[in-house]
Amino acid sequence: MGVKIRPRYRELANVVKSEFPEAEVSGFVGRRGSFEIEINDQLVFSKLETGGFPYEDDILGTIQKAREGKPLEKITKSRAPCVIM
Numbered sequence: 783m784g785v786k787i788r789p790r791y792r793e794l795a796n797v798v799k800s801e802f803p804e805a806e807v808s809g810f811v812g813r814r815g816s817f818e819i820e821i822n823d824q825l826v827f828s829k830l831e832t833g834g835f836p837y838e839d840d841i842l843g844t845i846q847k848a849r850e851g852k853p854l855e856k857i858t859k860s861r862a863p864c865v866i867m
Contacts, residue, residue, distance in 0.1 A: 790817065790835050797838050802845055819857075821848045827857045834860030 795807045817829035826844050827836045840857045848854055
């Protein structure tokens with residue numbers, strides 16, 4: 783996992799586990815610049831498509847929908863990546 787991605791992954795994994803202790807959260811190194819989230823084998827977020835990282839509330843809301851058996855929609859909002867000039 784890239785150096786910039788690891789803290790975002792850990793932060794999001796901790797938030798998910800605190801809200802949904804039974805959730806299985808795993809991560810792995812993928813394509814450079816990618817940060818993708820799958821829930822029940824369905825891609826619900828892709829940094830490659832949105833250009834940024836997901837909002838935690840959007841991820842938690844999508845997990846709650848999955849838990850309730852509701853259809854999942856792809857998250858299209860993202861926060862801009864940090865840029866230092």
